Amino acid sequence: MTKLRLGFDDYDMEEFTQLAAEFGSGxxxxxxxxxxxxIIRFHDEPGFRNLYSGASFVLxxxxxxxxxxSFVKRVSAKVCxxxxxxxxLFTKVVQTDDVVVLIGGSDAQxxxxxxxxxxxxxxxxxxPMGFIKEPQEVQACLQFVESHSPFRFCFLAIGSPQxxxxxxxxxxxxxxxxxxxxxxxxxxxxxxxxxRAPRWMQRSGCEWLYRLIQDPRRLAKRYLIRGPRIFTLxxxxxxxIRPRDISTLR
Numbered sequence: 308m309t310k311l312r313l314g315f316d317d318y319d320m321e322e323f324t325q326l327a328a329e330f331g332s333g334x335x336x337x338x339x340x341x342x343x344x345x346i347i348r349f350h351d352e353p354g355f356r357n358l359y360s361g362a363s364f365v366l367x368x369x370x371x372x373x374x375x376x377s378f379v380k381r382v383s384a385k386v387c388x389x390x391x392x393x394x395x396l397f398t399k400v401v402q403t404d405d406v407v408v409l410i411g412g413s414d415a416q417x418x419x420x421x422x423x424x425x426x427x428x429x430x431x432x433x434x435p436m437g438f439i440k441e442p443q444e445v446q447a448c449l450q451f452v453e454s455h456s457p458f459r460f461c462f463l464a465i466g467s468p469q470x471x472x473x474x475x476x477x478x479x480x481x482x483x484x485x486x487x488x489x490x491x492x493x494x495x496x497x498x499x500x501x502x503r504a505p506r507w508m509q510r511s512g513c514e515w516l517y518r519l520i521q522d523p524r525r526l527a528k529r530y531l532i533r534g535p536r537i538f539t540l541x542x543x544x545x546x547x548i549r550p551r552d553i554s555t556l557r
Contacts, residue, residue: 310545311356313341313349316364317548319385320395323366326551327392328400330486332457336363337474337487340389343372343515343537344529345467350540358471361478365549366392371512375537382546390503393493396460397424404428406485408455410448410473411464412494419498430455439469449476457484464494 318326330336339362341349348355359365366387367373376382401407403425409417410432417431432451438444452461452473461483463470470489477483495501503509504517519530 310543311350312545312547313346313359314365314547314549315367315384317385317551318364318366318387320387320391322385322551323364323387323392324395324399327396327460327486332406332459332485335478335481335483335485335487337463337478337489338362338364338366339471339474339489340366340368340387340392340491342368343534346372346544347533347536347540348468350543352468355468355471358468358475361475362471369512369515370509371515372537374512375541376546379538379541380546382548384546384548388509389488389490390493390496392488393462393490394497396488397497401426401459405459406430406455406457408432408452408458408461408485409464409494410434410452410461411466411470412498416494416498416500420494423498430458434465439472445473445476448473449480452477452487453480453482456482459485461485461487462494463487463489464491466491 339359349359367384368388370386373384373386376384397420401424404427407426407429409420409429412431412433414431414433417429420426421429432448434444434448438448463473465473467489470491474487474489477487492501496503502521504514508514508517515530519526
């Protein structure tokens with residue numbers, strides 16, 4: 308049986324934060340941070356695999372999956388969770404006068420980020436619900452990002468696979484310069500709209516349980532029905548750790 312190959316880049320939080328700080332805005336790259344749900348989608352959907360193939364960096368979002376990889380696949384994968392990475396970049400890397408683009412999130416959240424981090428050049432666009440199915444709306448989103456290029460960072464907070472679709476379009480069009488990150492719901496955490504799990508739950512790989520308890524109606528299907536499929540799908544996946552590549556820097 309030929310296995311699907313899923314590669315993760317060999318960066319932990321500190322290592323990738325340093326890389327992102329040095330990346331600059333002379334070229335374009337985009338970052339994806341797969342969790343268990345994304346890995347299932349990677350297995351099930353060839354189109355999603357194609358989106359991931361365009362990513363410059365694939366960082367493991369889930370400490371739970373890191374434990375699973377270690378136990379089931381005998382693979383040691385570093386964790387660089389998207390929510391934590393977003394916080395690190397805003398608090399340690401982004402300067403007040405950096406151009407930062409936020410796609411998704413509310414106007415109130417964008418304003419919270421401006422005030423919390425003293426950002427003077429944060430550019431925000433929130434595409435309408437279901438925009439990814441409307442070519443003119445996709446075009447409007449892409450043009451907004453490109454009109455604010457070069458940027459230090461572009462945070463794509465529009466959920467998966469919409470954010471990966473937009474990131475790939477930006478790469479293929481070749482206009483935008485800077486680092487784009489597919490960050491899902493991370494803005495909700497950094498602005499205080501949602502609470503993160505206690506640190507001990509994050510470290511033990513149980514953050515998914517905390518989120519389930521907080522929002523069972525929305526997350527029960529994902530975590531209790533869809534999620535357990537990961538254990539049967541792992542035998543069909545080859546998990547590989549890619550060495551760090553300093554040539555990605557400016």
